[in-house]
Amino acid sequence: MDRLAEAVQRRGNPVCVGLDPRYEQLPAVLRTSEHAAPVDRAEGYRAFCQGIVDVVAPLVPVVKPQVAFFEQLGPPGMQALAEVVQYAAARGLLVILDAKRNDIGSTASAYADAWLGTGRRSTFAGDALTVSPYLGADSLEPFVQTAEERDAGVFILVKTSNPGGGWLQDLVAEGQAVFHHVGKMVDSLAEQSAGACGYGYVGAVVGATHPQQLAELRQAMPHTWFLVPGYGSQGGTATDVAAAFDDRGFGAVVNNSRGIIFAHDRPDYRDKFASGQWQDAVRAATLAMIDDLRAGTPAGKLMPR
């Protein structure tokens, strides 16, 4: 995570912009018709996401494409995704691919090979990938190994932001919740690869919608960088995410998807920006989030620009 720490330091904020294109919500100027073919939708997604990258590349350290929406369009969608990743990387952004993959043995290695590795090392050339832990520690090893070989990262789901996430994750076994068991294992994987910044190649997904558990996990997982979803549309606030950071302002990136990329359609922005000015809305929402995180977190927790 040294590269991530450097990027956060360079931009002076820990904002991750989630690229979750949904065709019906694209700015009208980027849509053709509601019956558009997958190849035309994919072209809309490419133009939309590259347009967002143009705006946010000078402002934030990292973007997080949600693979599901590209996959929904089939092969043309995957082609658009690959182009978005390349475009973002060329403009200095790190790219976390949110695919929540998981499998065992050589199958896990195939997923890791597909997604991890900048330059020409993997097809989709991501800097990091999200991974689900249900299959156990041996299923995570191929992802961690590939990440180490390629100076990339793996973010393992620990405590997710959805209302029903606790159904399995909060079950108490041997005196602690399942998500604490997973967190402990993830931190031991992270510790084995800790770099100059103190964090390893292995990170954790911990939702902003559970601030108490977020604080507990920060204490319990000192070697693990957090990817924090749930800020904004899902209800998480700057105060909620403050506990995710260490005293240097490192240790976490906070994701916002809808609140930024569809800012042109937000009730509080809709009247200020015309459809053709959707990129101005993205810029305003990104700057507002950066300010909000700075104001809502204790002094020193977020580095000044």
Add this chain to the structure above:
Amino acid sequence: MDRLAEAVQRRGNPVCVGLDPRYEQLPAVLRTSEHAAPVDRAEGYRAFCQGIVDVVAPLVPVVKPQVAFFEQLGPPGMQALAEVVQYAAARGLLVILDAKRNDIGSTASAYADAWLGTGRRSTFAGDALTVSPYLGADSLEPFVQTAEERDAGVFILVKTSNPGGGWLQDLVAEGQAVFHHVGKMVDSLAEQSAGACGYGYVGAVVGATHPQQLAELRQAMPHTWFLVPGYGSQGGTATDVAAAFDDRGFGAVVNNSRGIIFAHDRPDYRDKFASGQWQDAVRAATLAMIDDLRAGTPAGKLMPR
């Protein structure tokens, strides 16, 4: 799962052939060079998997492409996968897409839309999809809903076949293992959609490598069709999988990947089939597995042809 029950009855066996192409293991006649570009590898995967389909379509009810290996090749791999699925469906096979997807809300719906739905309803046109449960019951609902709308199926990971699967799945909470909690929830989802065969749209992945737990789960999950990996190369035997079936021989399909598709390279087959006869090796291995399941399971558990 009525369509699956009908297919099993029509073929008189519950064999699922796993399509897990790995370039280095393809028959020599289908490879160009070890430096082949993704588009050439994808062409090899397409020819290989369609060649397997030609052999097994008259013999077995279902095939299971492993999405990771196609994804590893990027967009051309996904195009090859779509063509393999179409080809298999046109020859009367049901197709379970092994992608182990999971996410929340509209993102889960996007995955379900991508993978589920024969005909022109989804991009990849599968009959069923494997799904991981770590994100909780609310993350599974969009998959189940799409499956019901499209007469398709969802197989949720309950007890996996890998050695380390127990690390999380066997944790005991509230008096029972995590996998039993998941199994109970899966069976209640299955019960809500039970069709003529007594099984619902929701199935479970339960490994052959844990015969004791397989028997327990069969008892505890009467409405749930099982997809059983781990037979053959991973060590599961016909005796191990017998407990997965109900008294009519329904209730489970048993997957074999490497032992069938790479039969030309099995130590016990290598001397019998030349590289150009790899399809004969696939046929022999498929018939041997059908015979093995028949011989190894109690009378009545597998219907006669």
